[in-house]
Structures are given as structure tokens and as C-alpha cells.
Amino acid sequence: MSLGVQLDSGSFYEVFIPNLSFHTSHNRDFWGEPLLTALPTLARLLIVTDTAFDALLTYIESTIPGDEVLDAARRDAEEFGLTTPDEVTGQLLSTLTAAAASEKSAGAIAVTPAASVVGLYLLKGLGSNGMLTCIDPEVEHQRQAKQIFRAAGFSPSRVRFLPSRPLDVMGRLAHGSYQLVYGEVSPLDLNALVKTAWPLLSPGGVLVLPDVLLDGTLADESRKDRATVAVREALEYVDTLEDALITRLPLGAGMMLISRRP
Template sequence: MSPPPAGPSPKLVTVNVNTGSALDAVRSYINGTARSDDALTEARTAASEFGLLYPDAATGEFLTFLAARPVAGAQPGAVVMSPACGVIGLHLFAGFPDGTGHVTCIDPEVEHQKLAKQAFTSAGRRPTSFRFVPSSPLDGIVRLATDSYDLIIADVDPELLTTAVDSSLPALRQGGVLVLLDALLDGAPGDPARTDRQAEAARAVEAHLAGLRDTGTVETARLPLGAGMTVVTRR
């Protein structure tokens, strides 16, 4: 049989693509309707007074969702590398099953640790449900036990992102998730005009993760949360 006559090339149809203004409207709606409580409000206020950046409500809602994933065996465990550990930790505790879950906070600043402890205590969390590692993030993460954590949240300088990935993955259990907050720098990796060190570092971690994905080590997703979140699952 002769082949059918060639027709026009099929067009790629993309569904539900938001324009910038529509995406802003979605973010505004989520941020305005996300659940909150007194402890979280107080933690955000305290972080603001100390000049600490913390995730917006949409990002926090996603972190709570991740913390609610079922895990096999031991109670869920998370690591937070961020000055705003108190706010992030509360989002994680909100997702853990009642009475379970442990958060390890890595930050060298005593004042940040005090804020987080106050936030957790105000939320009724037992002292045994959290701990503090007074260290820089990259020094602290390599001291943690391997194959032991379900979730790691990294809020680090862009120039440390690639090292943060390599240092964090061993601590995750198989199927564990690493969240790189604001790793996409509001789209800087895709802007040819951005040649500064931070933009180059964001491109470098993108390339590094692509290599790890090709070897079957990880799977990744990039989400328009905050300044652009990268989510990494250890395979």
C-alpha cells in the first residue's frame, strides 16, 4: 500500500498555561486563603522583625503537603537549613501525622534557634520533636546519619546550591525529597543577560541535577513557588 499523503505537521497544544498576570492572581488567591494559626502568625512576625526571609503561604502549603506523605517504618524526619527554621518547621509539623515527626534545624545563629524554639513551643510541640545543629548548613548536613531523613529543605546562597545537593542526598532515604527554595532566582538561569555569579550558580545546579537525573540517581521538578523552587527526589 502506498503511504497516506503527508498532511500538515501536528501542532503542540499546551493546556492551562497562565500568563504572568494570571499566575500572579493564582498566587495571590492561594496566599490569601491558605490555612494559618496563631503560632504561625507569631513566627512570621518574629522572623520579619529580625529581617529574615521566610516562604510565602503558597510555598508553606506545599511544604505541609510534602510532610504529609506516608513514610514506611520510623516516624517521619525532616531537616531544615534556613534562618527561618521556625516558620518552615511549623509548616512541616502541620503535615506530619498527629504526634509524630521530628525536625532538625541547621543554622549557626543562636537568635534564629531561639526564634524557632519559641515557635515550636507555642505550637505545642514537645522538646523531643526537634533539635538544633549550631553549624553552617553545609558543615551540619554532612554530620547527619545517612539514609535517615524523608525531607530536607534547603534555603542557601545560590553559590552553595550544587554542594548542598551533593551533601544532602546521602542523608535522604530512598524516595526522600530535597527542596531547594528560590533556586531559580525568578528565572535568572534562562536570562542570557544575567552573567553574575548567582545566575551562573543557578545554571550550574540545573546542569548538575540534569546529570544526576540522567544516571537515574534523582528525579526533579521545578515549580513557580517563591522565586522558583526545585524539588529533587532520591531514587
Template sequence: MTDSALDLMTDFINATTDESDAMGFARDAADELGLTAPDELTASFLTTISSSYCRDKSAVVVSPSACVSGLAILAGMGPSGHVTCIDTEAIHQRVARQAFTAANIRSNQYRFLPSRPLEVMTRLAARSYSLIYAEIAPADASTLVDEALELLEPGGLIILADILLDGTIANPARKDRDTAAARRLDESLRDREDIYFSRLPLGAGMVLISRNEAAPAS
């Protein structure tokens, strides 16, 4: 598929995806705060994935724009699903809470941890989460993957959003810190035998990771 064909298809999907008033509020709030949020295509993908992986289960959302990504995941989880949102900024948590309330999501279906992700994730219960979604700096992504794998229940899924940096990792001339870190992460994932992973052209480039339960213990 050519780049122009992919762009045309993405634009069509985004333009024809219906979203709730609560999601519209969340997008407006994210835009006002200058946050990068999942587009309509990606948000609908998250809802579909959560309806399969997280129905009445637990998820973790590491994202400044949890008002959008968290809402998309909660939309597919069912009435007994629960999301733990991790972000250091109180204002991000406040708008996410407002978006969840606007969507009639009960307060016992989510919690907010105002902490640095790599510091707090080690304190979460191991093998207790069916989905972990993260928007994180490439320099921290490798450590996050290791910590997230410990949290996944069997059959669970990790989603790294925008981690392929719009494909700049394929450009050898790009040697900046973020691109170099994203490139190292991509190489390390390809070398691992304890996981399965897939790269998708969603957003700036998404990576899905699941544990290979049949791999020998390290």
C-alpha cells in the first residue's frame, strides 16, 4: 500500500467514526492542554481490543491523555472493568475524571495514581492486568516493557502507542536521543524469545506485545 493510499484510508476511517459527546469533550480538553491523543481510528481500535482482552477485567493506562485513551478502553470493558490511570499531572487526571463522569462511568471503575510510571508500576500486583496501554518516552520504553510483562495476566497485552515515531527509526540519518532509543527498543524486541510482538501503522506507530508463555524461564 502506498503512503497516499494509507493516508486516504486513515482519513476516511477517522471521518466516518462516530464518537460520543464525552469523547468529544475529552478530545477538546486534550487539545486545550496541548496533549497528543489517539485519533478516532486508534481510539476505536482500543475499544475493540478492550472488549476482547478486558471484558470485566483490569487495565493500566500510562498516558497524559487518559481522558481519551482511558475513555476508549473503558468503553469496551463492561460494567465490572477497572482502569488504573498513571500520570504525574493533576490537571490531566482532573479532565480524565470529568470525561469519565460525562460518559456515565462509575467512580469505582477507575483510579488515578499521581506518580511516575516506572516508580509506581513495580508496586502493582503481578499477573493481575489484562491490558497495559502506554504513551511513554522512548528512553523509558524498554524498562516499562519489562515491568509491564510482570503485571500481565496470562493472555494479556501491552500496547505502546506512537513508539515508532512516524517511522523515523528507519532513517539512519536520524540520531537524536528519542529516535536512537526507539530504534534500540525495536531491535531488542526482535531479539527476544519470551514475547510475541506486532507493529501497526496506527498513530505514529504502535507496538503490541504479549508474553510467550511457552518460552523457557530465564
């Protein structure tokens, strides 16, 4: 249920109250005086919570050193209209990549048109010997990524580019050899991506699926569009994977991490 609440200051806020349905025919007696009286307090609580979160995010971002190359990569991605992870998500990618390292790992895979941004975070976590494989059919995106990686000081030998549709080439990669796979694809291709990427992970490896929770709209059973249905089917498949540890995070439109148990 969503209600509009006018605070004492005159400001108007929309308040969401879970597990309650609203019908216009119900009167004040239905809701009860205590609930209606409490709504302004609830609205204030939500505002304070949002303010605290914004302050925390601002503080975290203030502790991050400036990075001209990363800023340039973001600008390039924006010019192409590409979605990129924010700094908090990017740091998580670096940490996950480093944590999943092993002697048998062949490195990480970035399946995304925004390889210049995502790739920088992955390379930071790979260490001095890790190899990054970037897969995207758009040659221009990969050309930009090559320039960005070179400007950041990464040797060309650390990165290989496969200018192909991801699902056309991922099946040829070595199984059990990659510590992290970052997979950004159309919702309609998500299930196929998971089925192709999961065997590539080494023990302890992680499959990162950005924005797949569709801002929580998956919970709305009335949504039957192709994209939503496709994502639901993919997530149902994920639940059947053996030796998988699944984590859902409120980053972007909703991130899912699928870790292969060691």
C-alpha cells in the first residue's frame, strides 16, 4: 500500500506500507486512529533513513582517491549510453576478484559493453599475473577499452578481446578455470548465460549478474512481460545449481552473486 502523507512542515511524501491493501471505500474507522496518527512519524523515519544512507554513501565516496583514467572510462561509456557500476559496486568487484584467486585460475571474464569501466575494477583485483577476457560484439567498445587499459598502465598481454556474441564463444573457454565471470546481457539471454558461465568457474569462483533483480519488480506476479518472465526462469534455474551459494544485493537494479563452493 502507498499513502500520501503531509507533514507538519507542509511537505508531502509518499509512504509505502507493506502487506496492507488499500480500497477507497474504506473509511477512517477501517484504518484506525493509531495508524493514521502514526503515518507522519513513519514518513519522518523514512526520510531520516534515506538521509543517513546518503550521508554514508557520500562519506564512502569521499575516501576514494581520484582516478582520472576511470573517470575518462565513465565518460566514454556515458557517450555510448552504457550502464556502468558505481564506485561502491566497482570496489566490490575488485574485492570479489581478488578473493576468488587460485593457482589454477585463468583469470576473469567480462561480458559487458562497458568493459573499460568493469575491466579496470577486475584488473585491480586480478593481481600482476591475472588475465582478463573481454567479450563484446561491438568493436568500438573494445577499442575504447584497450585505450583505457593502456592509459591505466596495464600491459596489453594482460587482456584478450573476443569481438563476438558472448554465447557464441563462451562455450569454447576452459571449464573450471576462471575465478570470476561478470555477465551483463539481455534478460532474454540470461538463462543461457548462466548455463554457459557456471561451468567456467573454478572452485571458489563467482558469477556476477548485475541488475538482474529488475528493481524488485520480479515480486509483482502481475508482470508477465517477456523480460520479467525470462529473468524468473533464469533465477529458478540458478536455484537448482549444486554447490552454489547465492547472494542477492541491493546494488544497481539488484545484483546476484553465484559462488561455486570450494
